[in-house]
Amino acid sequence: MPVPPVPPVPPVPPVRPMRPALALLVVFAVLAGCGADPRPWRPTTGATGVLPLPENVQDPAEVPAAGPAPTCVPRASLRPRGALPAPGRMPAGSTMARIAARGRLIVGVDQNAYLFGYRDPASGDLVGFEIDIARAVAAAIFGDPAKVQFQAITTADRIPVIQNGSVDMVVRTMTMTCERWQQISFSTEYLASHQRLLVRKGSGIRDFGDLGGRKVCATRGSTSIRTIAAQPSKPVAVATDSTLDCLVMLQQGQVDAVSTIDVLLAGLAAQDPTTEVTGRAVTDEPSGIGISRNSPDLVRFVNGVLAKMRADGSWTRSYQRWLTPLGPAPAPPAAVYRD
Secondary structure, X not given: OOOOOOOOOOOOOOOOOOOHHHHHHHHHHHHHHOOOOOOOOOOOOOOOOOOOOOOOOXXXXXXXXXXXXXXXXXXXXXXXXXXOOOOOOOOOOOHHHHHHHHOOEEEEEOOEEOOOEEEOOOOOOEEXXXXXXXXXXXXHHHOOOOOEEEEEOOHHHHHHHHHXXXXXXXXXXXXXXXXXXXXXXXXEEEEXXXXXXXXXXXXXXXXXXXXXXXXXXXXXXOHHHHHHHOOOOOOEEEEEOOHHHXXXXXXXXXXXXXXXXXXXXXXXXHHOOOEEEEOOOOOOOOEEEEEOOOOHHXXXXXXXXXXXXXXXXXXXXXXXXHOHHHOOOOOOOOOEEOO
16 A cells, blocks of 8 residues: 655654663662763763663564464454444343443553554543544444543453453454454454555665564564564564554664554554555455454444444544545445344
């Protein structure tokens, strides 16, 4: 996919607090400077600095073993049954009625994915394309898009929090795969994407073939790690908790590239115009909303909400609001149903 023109650099989402040990070093350095010799600092001959790593980095990454390859149509989900019930009037005994009784919809999201789910530095609120989708589901249940509790999760958390019931659903650019369908259910596709590369401009890296033996970063628990490890050029996969951590490591020269879906890479490039998206697409990555296998009624309900968003133009309006760095809004992904 062509790389869109780079817009002005927006504020970067909040960064994790400094590690206590590192914070102490900073304090000691400041105290040591008080009353110190005012002459200009000179580097010590032969001294080398060590850049700190983000938390929980795996270098090299643990590559998940490929599970059984069940046969399915990854995009195919459950068909909505009739018209959506009116907000505030969920069917008795349904998963939606249980959510309504609780008073809020609980949704697992990313808070570090610029354009998709991130903290607005002015308001402190979570905003973005995927936040809009979550609020649309809340509005369909309650009549109020604000009745949603967002739970910030990592890539590796996505399936566990669905399985243990910590959230009602996950909207976090989760690729629909046959393997994952064995663990959770998905809505219909709400975003199409493909895995590519993010590199520093002028690096000379154009594709995976240029990365033999070099480090490529992706989030732990993503399909991207397995795809990186499977490349014939044999790059070294490095795993972090978030794509934002991967961007930091790329900026510091600790990795040579970041690889995940192109829509997320475009968000990183929008934050750092010294980077660019490159390389051929090596995967097909349809994103769906993750929902428990024990809640097929909620799957059908969410698919009804997505069908409404496609039909009334709200999907396109949200895309135009948030995802213009990716280019003009395409048609929404068509719904595929299996019954």
